[in-house]
Amino acid sequence: MDPIRVVLVDDHPVVRRGLRALLESLPGYTVVGEAADGVAAVREVQLTRPDVVLMDIRMPGQDGLEATRAIRTATPDVAVLMLTMLDEDDAVFAAMRAGARGYLLKGAEQQEIDRAIRAVAAGEAIFSPGVALRVISHFNGTAAAPAAPSEPFPELTVREREVLDLVAAGLRNAAIAERLFLSQKTVANHLSSIFAKLSVDGRHQAIIRARDEGLGRP
Known part of the structure; x- marks a missing residue:
């Protein structure tokens, strides 16, 4: 099988280097590009046409949510997997609305990142375990009741x-x-x-x- 082509998007060079080293240590991956912000990410995806984009959310300039929307509009066959520190329901659902197929938290183990990338490349949706439970609860209508009020202005990113x-x-x-x-x-x-x-x-x-x-x- 052809290797999964990946673009890495994170504003921290150390994070990108770590992800590149991780993927290059596993069989079946080729890192075809990197970007440090959303604008560069959209451009890199259009140039390289990867299978998967590993995307941070908070970055200078255009953030990962805006970049995801632009990528999904211009190249709908490209899967976006969020990899972020933001463990917040608001960020998770904003990422889903933007078109992301998965949501992982930084600190995920190598095996979890490997499994998630392969899943979204195959057209599946995948989330970190804790995030997945909250997503399921939300759509089942069983989310913990009004302990925390919803964010104001849900129409905003x-x-x-x-x-x-x-x-x-x-x-x-x-x-x-x-x-x-x-x-x-x-x-x-x-x-x-x-x-x-x-x-x-x-x-x-x-x-x-x-x-x-x-x-x-x-």
């Missing part, structure tokens, strides 16, 4: 909610960009998307809506 939270806290674009390791242009683009999704006319109305939902607090 994780990154957009982070930006809105900082706007509601009174930060200007330059400070938000510095805090989230983004360019000011990217922050402005996020704000335009936020205003459109919330149907508000601008920053002032967005702040009011955000504070009403509890964002912007220390």
Whole structure:
């Protein structure tokens, strides 16, 4: 069988090197590209046409969720497997909505990463054990009841909610960009998307809506 072609996307070079070494130590893999942010990831996927993209979520510039949406739109035959530190329901379901086929937590064992990549390459969906239990509970309607309120503004991405939270806290674009390791242009683009999704006319109305939902607090 042909080897599974993989693109590695993570803003930390050490993580990418570790993943490359891991995959190259296993039979049946070829790492065909790497990227350190979402924009570079989309470009690398279009150039190399891999079978699987191993994708981080939080990265400077375009994050992994936005990159996943772009990849699934442009190259729907490419499977995206999230590999992230974010063990949050909001991030898991945002990744699913973006088109990811799997969700693993960093720290997964070599055998688990190997199994997950092969699964998504074969068209299956796969999640880390703890994440899978929460996904099953959610779709079975048995998720632990209102112990934790749902995130406000579910129509926003994780990154957009982070930006809105900082706007509601009174930060200007330059400070938000510095805090989230983004360019000011990217922050402005996020704000335009936020205003459109919330149907508000601008920053002032967005702040009011955000504070009403509890964002912007220390």
